[in-house]
Amino acid sequence: MKNIFNTIVKSIVPILGMVMFASCGEEHDFTPYATSASENTSNVKFIHAAVGANGTNFQVNYFLGAEKISSVGISVGLPVGTSYGLQYPGSINYALVKSGDQTISAVSPIIAATATVPQIPAVERFVGKLVTEKGKSYTNFLIGSLPTVAPVTYSMFQVNDDLSVADLDKTKAYIRFINVISNAPVVGYDLGVIKTTSISGITPVITKEIQTYKNITFKGGDEKFIPIEPQDPTDTRGYQLQLRVAGSASNNPTLTAPALVANQANSGTGIFVPRAGRIYTVYCRGYAGGLSAGAPSTTINIPVITFYTNK
Numbered sequence: 001m002k003n004i005f006n007t008i009v010k011s012i013v014p015i016l017g018m019v020m021f022a023s024c025g026e027e028h029d030f031t032p033y034a035t036s037a038s039e040n041t042s043n044v045k046f047i048h049a050a051v052g053a054n055g056t057n058f059q060v061n062y063f064l065g066a067e068k069i070s071s072v073g074i075s076v077g078l079p080v081g082t083s084y085g086l087q088y089p090g091s092i093n094y095a096l097v098k099s100g101d102q103t104i105s106a107v108s109p110i111i112a113a114t115a116t117v118p119q120i121p122a123v124e125r126f127v128g129k130l131v132t133e134k135g136k137s138y139t140n141f142l143i144g145s146l147p148t149v150a151p152v153t154y155s156m157f158q159v160n161d162d163l164s165v166a167d168l169d170k171t172k173a174y175i176r177f178i179n180v181i182s183n184a185p186v187v188g189y190d191l192g193v194i195k196t197t198s199i200s201g202i203t204p205v206i207t208k209e210i211q212t213y214k215n216i217t218f219k220g221g222d223e224k225f226i227p228i229e230p231q232d233p234t235d236t237r238g239y240q241l242q243l244r245v246a247g248s249a250s251n252n253p254t255l256t257a258p259a260l261v262a263n264q265a266n267s268g269t270g271i272f273v274p275r276a277g278r279i280y281t282v283y284c285r286g287y288a289g290g291l292s293a294g295a296p297s298t299t300i301n302i303p304v305i306t307f308y309t310n311k
Helices: 163-167
Strands: 041-048 061-064 095-098 100-108 123-132 137-144 154-160 173-179 189-196 207-216 226-228 239-245 268-272 279-285 304-309
Touching (some): 095 100, 100 154, 123 154, 163 279, 173 189, 173 207, 207 226
Parallel strands (some): 173 279
Antiparallel strands (some): 189 207, 239 268
């Protein structure tokens, strides 16, 4: 009788876009037919929401210990980091990282010299602990203190991402709202999610606020996702996301302003197209009063509403 040899090929887990093999030990058998990687992993999405001194932007690379885990792009011979307002990894992806407690740092890369400006060395913006549990998902926001008060300090604000909620009812979309504006008004912000119920140009056009978050202060909000009516797959019209200083009477779904709050007295809108079965995090970032307070007068980092897709 012929012997039947069963070979098991274990998949290699990519850790934040890089292949990291588990160290050899009694529990690992590296043979031509089997490779091994730690299954003790968690999922983390990193969001750069920190405004720099005087409202300026900066890039960061993330490190776990001494291992660089993000932004592998290269430009002019120097590493490129994750820019303000962006996420790592992009799209709906999460980075797979070793679970447990480990040192994490956010470091601005070297900026090359020009004909008039000397090279700027790497700058460590934050160092601390990343704490995760096996199999769980998280969003980790890099945030900063008021950028006009020196020195600006940076920290990480981490929330749990329970993505299993989408399995409760796949006909719904799921959202939450998080505020990471360090100098948000004391009363916080209200966020309205506003839906148009008939096609524009056809009478009647009715709008309704299908969800409202109230008095959301800095690092406030709810990490739990809630169900909302999704937009029909054939309908490309977006819902409006309307950010208002808490208690403001301004609730005009026809506002044409960009997705921002120019100062603490104004409101702004953005467009959002939720689809059934998807999970989204809506958040606001920036510096309240950044355009009008005179310090800084030219920053682009006034508060904005934005979102990313968790699943």
